[in-house]
Amino acid sequence: MSSPPSDVEAPPASSAPPAPATALALPxxxxxxxxxxxxxxxxxxxxxxxxxxxxxxxxxxxxxxxxxxxxxxxxxxxxxxxxxxxxxxxxxxxxxxxxxxxxxxxxxxxxxxxxxxxxxxxxxxxxxxxxxxxxxxxxxxxxxxxxxxxxxxxxxxxxxxxxxxxxxxxxxxxxxxxxxxxxxxxxxxxxxxxxxxxxxxxxxxxxxxxxxxxxxxxxxxxxxxxxxxxxxxxxxxxxxxxxxxxxxxPCDIETAYHCARVAVDPMRPTGRTLLLNSAEHSYVDLTDPKHLEYAYTKWIGAVADVTAPAGQRLDALHLGGGGFTVPRYLTATRPGTDNVVFEIDGGLVELGERELGVRPGPDLRAVVGDARMLVAGQPTDSRDLVVGDAFGHLVVPWHLATREMAAEIRRVTRPGGVYVQNVIDYPPLRFIRAELATVAAEFAHVALIAPPQALAEQQGANFVIVGSDAPLPLDAIGTRLSEVDPQVAMLPGAELTDFVGAAMVLTDDFAPVDQLLATA
Known part of the structure; x- marks a missing residue:
């Protein structure tokens, strides 16, 4: 005899009691x-x-x-x-x-x-x-x-x-x-x-x-x-x-951004080389701040020497401190110069004070922070000379290489003032051409200082861009360059235009700096 159907519905499967935890489970x-x-x-x-x-x-x-x-x-x-x-x-x-x-x-x-x-x-x-x-x-x-x-x-x-x-x-x-x-x-x-x-x-x-x-x-x-x-x-x-x-x-000290080491020059007992991530970045003479060892610092010094009459003080802004070579040079050659240095790595500032003869004071103020942010807070028309020498290893940080950054630098630079920027590039020189086009988009007058072999795309090198809203004293710069480095070349005007060609202008929206630096 079959049992009658039940009037009570079976509970849904989801309401069944959970299975007991297995002994394998961790707390x-x-x-x-x-x-x-x-x-x-x-x-x-x-x-x-x-x-x-x-x-x-x-x-x-x-x-x-x-x-x-x-x-x-x-x-x-x-x-x-x-x-x-x-x-x-x-x-x-x-x-x-x-x-x-x-x-x-x-x-x-x-x-x-x-x-x-x-x-x-x-x-x-x-x-x-x-x-x-x-x-x-x-x-x-x-x-x-x-x-x-x-x-x-x-x-x-x-x-x-x-x-x-x-x-x-x-x-x-x-x-x-x-x-x-x-x-x-x-x-x-x-x-x-x-x-x-x-x-x-x-x-x-x-x-x-x-x-x-x-x-x-x-x-x-x-x-x-x-x-x-x-x-x-x-x-x-x-x-x-x-x-x-x-x-x-490879490090003497590790800062927040760099593996840093200071090496003594065996040929010059008072000379010191600053190495960041094992690459040479700066050279200073502890007893002679007028000594410029690297060619590109000589070129920057030559531009500074003709920016104003000999011995006249300058209001200078430096984007990147490193070994503080150029600020020390300006103080030694132009007493009373006001050097403001924007350096993102506070550890390098401390290292400079400890081992590279950096002496903060009325003529040298180091501000720790990102140069892009700090430049935006500078007064308009406040600087006679702006020096761009900031690098991440051997690359200019992309946000310091754009037209928007160049516009901020132009705003800070006084009428007739000068902007000099150190750039490293290698054949086929795509980055230096793009950076020249970028600076020229903001400054009316631009020139390039570089070794002839580098301009001929035979080797990688430092390049120094010179920009101003006023006509550059090209003859005076050329004369001074011939005194400090007879082998260097300078491209102004039509020669520079031909060199730049159709290079892109870098912007905050599109600045493929690392890709432009890659060798072909």
């Missing part, structure tokens, strides 16, 4: 910490990598793009591999080793990059990519594997998959954001790269060892591999940390 707080910490560690590595490779390959758009691209590739492959392994082995046996191995890889990164950097120094795109990969890929990939391992453990109830994945993904993103801001605003300004990397390596190792102890205690599992393997890993980490202490260090 929510621990899972959140592991994802937050590992994701943040990747971004610390990415941020510090720029400072680590900068002394060898510069800090250019290509280098920055390489760091971002390699880091993203490491994250992608690490997450993919971590997810693949999580489906084949117990994730609890792999979490602690991943953190410990990431710590070891981080400790080894610094000596590996410093030794390899000496070989790959100044190389092409392939050298940049290889050096960045050595700095970032392995530890970042290991750390990226942590999140899918944790996610696998937390998926106790398939009906909450979206919630679990979304929450842990959000926590990982917050970890990356926190680490990026903390590293950029605090760590880099307070600690050397060596200390940051070794501290991160220790933190990862301690976290991995602590996690391994916790998991063994909670679930009675062991890290894979015999004790000898774990001992070997510990020894490897110690070797990596030890190599860091003997690896070649």
């Amino acid at each position: 929510n707080g621990l899972a959140a910490f592991l994802v937050f910490f590992s994701s943040g560690a990747v971004l610390v590595l990415e941020t510090v990598a720029l400072r680590l490779v900068g002394p060898y390959v510069g800090v250019t758009l290509q280098v920055t793009s390489s760091v971002i691209g390699i880091a993203l590739a490491a994250i992608a492959y690490g997450a993919w591999s971590g997810g693949w392994l999580a489906d084949r082995r117990d994730p609890r046996t792999m979490l602690a080793p991943a953190l410990v191995l990431a710590g070891i890889a981080t400790a080894i990164t610094l000596p590996v990059v410093r030794y390899a950097g000496e070989v790959l120094r100044g190389g092409a795109a392939s050298a940049i990519l290889l050096l960045v990969a050595l700095a970032v890929f392995v530890p970042a990939a290991l750390l990226a594997a942590v999140t899918p391992l944790v996610v696998k453990l937390q998926l106790a109830d398939l009906r909450r998959t979206g919630q679990v994945v979304g929450r842990l993904s959000g926590i990982g993103t917050l970890g990356g954001i926190t680490a990026t801001l903390l590293t950029g605003f605090v760590l880099v300004a307070a600690l050397p790269t060596t200390v940051i990397l070794l501290s991160l390596a220790i933190a990862l190792g301690v976290a991995g060892i602590g996690l391994g102890w916790y998991l063994r205690r909670q679930a009675r599992t062991e890290l894979p591999g015999p004790a000898r393997t774990r001992a070997a890993l510990a020894v490897l980490g110690l070797i990596g940390a030890g190599l860091t202490t003997v690896a070649p260090n």
Whole structure:
């Protein structure tokens, strides 16, 4: 006899009680910490990598793009591999080793990059990519594997998959954001790269060892591999940390922006060369501020010498301080000159005062900050001479090379005043042509000073652009140039127009400086 149909409807599947949490799952707080910490560690590595490779390959758009691209590739492959392994082995046996191995890889990164950097120094795109990969890929990939391992453990109830994945993904993103801001605003300004990397390596190792102890205690599992393997890993980490202490260090000090070193000139005991990211940037004579070693500083000095009658004071604005060579020259040759220097790197100002004979006072005021922002706050028609000598490695920062910046400089320059800008370029000279077109779009009279071989596209060199709203004293400048550097050439008027050709004018909307500098 069949039973009568029931009048009570079965409850919907969604109202069924949730499945009990599996014993494999980690406590929510621990899972959140592991994802937050590992994701943040990747971004610390990415941020510090720029400072680590900068002394060898510069800090250019290509280098920055390489760091971002390699880091993203490491994250992608690490997450993919971590997810693949999580489906084949117990994730609890792999979490602690991943953190410990990431710590070891981080400790080894610094000596590996410093030794390899000496070989790959100044190389092409392939050298940049290889050096960045050595700095970032392995530890970042290991750390990226942590999140899918944790996610696998937390998926106790398939009906909450979206919630679990979304929450842990959000926590990982917050970890990356926190680490990026903390590293950029605090760590880099307070600690050397060596200390940051070794501290991160220790933190990862301690976290991995602590996690391994916790998991063994909670679930009675062991890290894979015999004790000898774990001992070997510990020894490897110690070797990596030890190599860091003997690896070649290209820096005397690390500022917020540069790896800086001051070298004594063996041919001139009072001469000092300032190297930033291993590239020569400035030369000063501690006892003779009138001495100008580099050709381009002689050209700038020659323009300054004819800007006003001999010995007459000037109101000068300098965009970029470096070794403060030109401000010291102006003070020595034109007593009473008011030099205001905009230098983005406060560490260089301190280094100049300590080792390069920079003496702030009524004739020299250094203002720390971005020149683009600071120029906007200068009074109109307030300067007789503006000197543009700001570089990020060997590249003029793009926002200082645009027509909008040139317009601000023209506004600050007095009628009849002069703007001189130092530019570095290489054949086929696309950037210097574009920058000349940009300056000429704002200043009525422009000339170019450069070596003849560079103008013939036979070599890379410094170029000095001279601009003014009033006709330039070309004869006087040419005479003075012949006295300080008989080999240099000057292009004014029609010659300059022919040289510039149809070069683009750089604007805030479109200023591909790094691409223009790339050799064909």
